[in-house]
Amino acid sequence: MPAMNLADWQHRARSLPVLATPVGIQEFLDRIPYNPGATARCPARVLADGTANCMEGALFAAACLELIGHPPRLVNIVAVRDDDHVLAIFRRAGHFGAVAKSNYTGLRYRNPVYRNVRELVLSYFDDFFNQDGELTMRAYTRPLELAQRRFAGWQVAADIDYLSDALDAQPQRGVLPPAGEALLRGTDERLLRAGLLGADPAGLYQTGGQGAGGVQLTRAQDAEPA
Helix, strand or coil, X not given: CCCCCHXXXXXXXXXXXXXXXXHHHHHHHHHCCECCCCXXXXXXXXXXXXXXXXXXXXXXXXXXXHHCCCCCEEEEEEECCCCCEEEEEEEECCEEEEECCCCCXXXXXXXXXXXXXXXXXXXXXXXXXXXXXXXXXXXXXXXEECCCHHHCCHHHCCCCHHHHHHHHCCCEEECCCCCHHHHCCCCCHHHXXXXXXXXXXXXXXXXXXXXXXXXXXXXXXXXXXC
């Protein structure tokens, strides 16, 4: 893809009516295939290539939210025995919501009804499980403000690995009480099946266990769009 400058990115994104609201941004991400690779596409590349993984999708959402007046901010949900998950957060009427790209159905959009970031993050808790049905969320980061001068041009950068590093360096806050892990119930098989509906197996964290609690996964193109 030829290099795209910031003005080109803004023009192309603003020309798509679907990207004019948080709900529309989520609908766009839901329509494009999940990228199972460990790539680091900027928002301009996501728009051109029509695919995104979790980090790429969150950055794309943050860039689109910025164009409609929301500060571009990311929160990383930190997991054990699972992949982390990145949210592009926004605020309306004093309440937080999120846009996200995920291989799991329950880890995507959240309506702006949460009073603070912790409430928003915890709304993902019961849907945050690995293929073995283990609840894996353990912490979340302070929001990373992408509008900082040191990140200038991230919307069209050739590589965005430096943003992943910056997000990993953010202070974290745990979500479990002391000894809380022992209190967790495994995920119900029906919820596990629903969460994995349409998932691309190539993009799932490999636990080394039985995997998916006996759920038979098909490739994303053979199932419902992820």
